[in-house]
Amino acid sequence: MAMEQRQYGAQPEVWEPLAPEEAWGLKRKFGETAIYVSGGTLLRTQWENETRPLPDHMISLADIAEMKGIVVTDGFASIGAVETLNDCRGSDVLRSRCPLLAKAIGYIAAPAVRHLATLGGNIGSLIGDAVPALLALDAQLLLYQDHARRRMSLRQWLEGAGGARQPDDLLLRVLIPIHEQDGGDVADGGFAFYEKVGRRESFTPSLATVAGTGHVDDSGLLFDVRLTAGGGTAIPHRLTEAEAALNGTALSEGTLSIVHEIIKRQYAAAGGLFAGSDYRKEASANLITAQFWKLLKK
Ligand SMILES: Cc1cc2nc3c(=O)[nH]c(=O)nc-3n(C[C@H](O)[C@H](O)[C@H](O)COP(=O)(O)OP(=O)(O)OC[C@H]3O[C@@H](n4cnc5c(N)ncnc54)[C@H](O)[C@@H]3O)c2cc1C
Numbered sequence: 001m002a003m004e005q006r007q008y009g010a011q012p013e014v015w016e017p018l019a020p021e022e023a024w025g026l027k028r029k030f031g032e033t034a035i036y037v038s039g040g041t042l043l044r045t046q047w048e049n050e051t052r053p054l055p056d057h058m059i060s061l062a063d064i065a066e067m068k069g070i071v072v073t074d075g076f077a078s079i080g081a082v083e084t085l086n087d088c089r090g091s092d093v094l095r096s097r098c099p100l101l102a103k104a105i106g107y108i109a110a111p112a113v114r115h116l117a118t119l120g121g122n123i124g125s126l127i128g129d130a131v132p133a134l135l136a137l138d139a140q141l142l143l144y145q146d147h148a149r150r151r152m153s154l155r156q157w158l159e160g161a162g163g164a165r166q167p168d169d170l171l172l173r174v175l176i177p178i179h180e181q182d183g184g185d186v187a188d189g190g191f192a193f194y195e196k197v198g199r200r201e202s203f204t205p206s207l208a209t210v211a212g213t214g215h216v217d218d219s220g221l222l223f224d225v226r227l228t229a230g231g232g233t234a235i236p237h238r239l240t241e242a243e244a245a246l247n248g249t250a251l252s253e254g255t256l257s258i259v260h261e262i263i264k265r266q267y268a269a270a271g272g273l274f275a276g277s278d279y280r281k282e283a284s285a286n287l288i289t290a291q292f293w294k295l296l297k298k
Helices: 018-035 042-047 085-090 090-099 097-105 117-126 130-136 154-159 240-246 253-266 275-298
Strands: 013-015 036-038 059-060 071-074 076-080 140-147 148-153 170-177 188-196 204-215 222-231 234-238
Touching: 013 234, 018 059, 018 097, 018 130, 018 140, 059 071, 076 090, 085 090, 085 097, 085 117, 090 097, 097 130, 097 154, 097 188, 097 204, 117 130, 117 170, 130 154, 130 188, 130 204, 130 222, 130 234, 154 188, 154 234, 170 253, 188 222, 188 275, 222 275, 240 253, 253 275
Parallel strands: 013 059, 036 059
Antiparallel strands: 071 076, 076 170, 140 148, 140 170, 188 204, 204 222, 222 234
């Protein structure tokens, strides 16, 4: 059957559901002709640049109460997906309990964009600069997926293996484990870092974004190291081989040079107009090993 053609200049129909079931049902019903809209900052750029067509149906997420608020519950900081990046960054809960995420958000766009842009939209884009920090923090997602609320790790969702990520998924909340002992996103004695390199110093898309968390025990051995890299059009991912090379070892210059090579080999960096894949791999490996170098020299 021939697809019905959209009239030139026709306005999309805007839907304002009040519940996740309703929003998900609309997306399922209209399929590729509908899109979830949160802050709309990324979508608007894509529509203006004509890298994505205007949809027939816009499903606004702004009125869904379940997707709002930032609270601490059951050992997690729970952040509603429609919370704006400015509200996340200014939140007392996130500043004190998730400083790594608050830091990462400070590197995203300019304050005026962050006033509208949401955390859910940053994750929904798959390539947002908050994602490497959230992966390093082992964040989980509460999703509305396939007629039900489901909880899964951000990592599993991004990797998407076995249908873990589906086109209609509605991201409801982001859950970050917090450590009651010291109240932060990294347990006492741990380390955490986030670095972004762009073409200019600020308000610029990322060429390379890295994040990491981990611990050093009393005998100087590393454990629970989590490393991530992203930037450009690459979906951020964990650098598991580099993690394995570091966990259980004492830092040394020799280990760092091995880890540098492993990152360059494992990281599937994006190519692009302004920086090739090799440049991004090298930059990511440099950014991460520089952090461990600082730790070694402490
Ligand atoms: C000038 C400018 C500079 C920017 N700089 C940066 C930057 O430095 N770093 C960066 O990471 N981004 C940057 N962005 C992109 C964008 O602003 C952010 O990624 C922002 O967090 C997107 O959030 P949003 O609410 O506006 O998403 P939207 O534009 O509303 O949506 C983005 C995508 O996520 C999907 N989506 C939204 N919410 C959900 C949800 N709850 N569940 C499922 N899917 C969802 C949408 O369908 C869409 O595909 C910039 C944008 C502009 C205009």
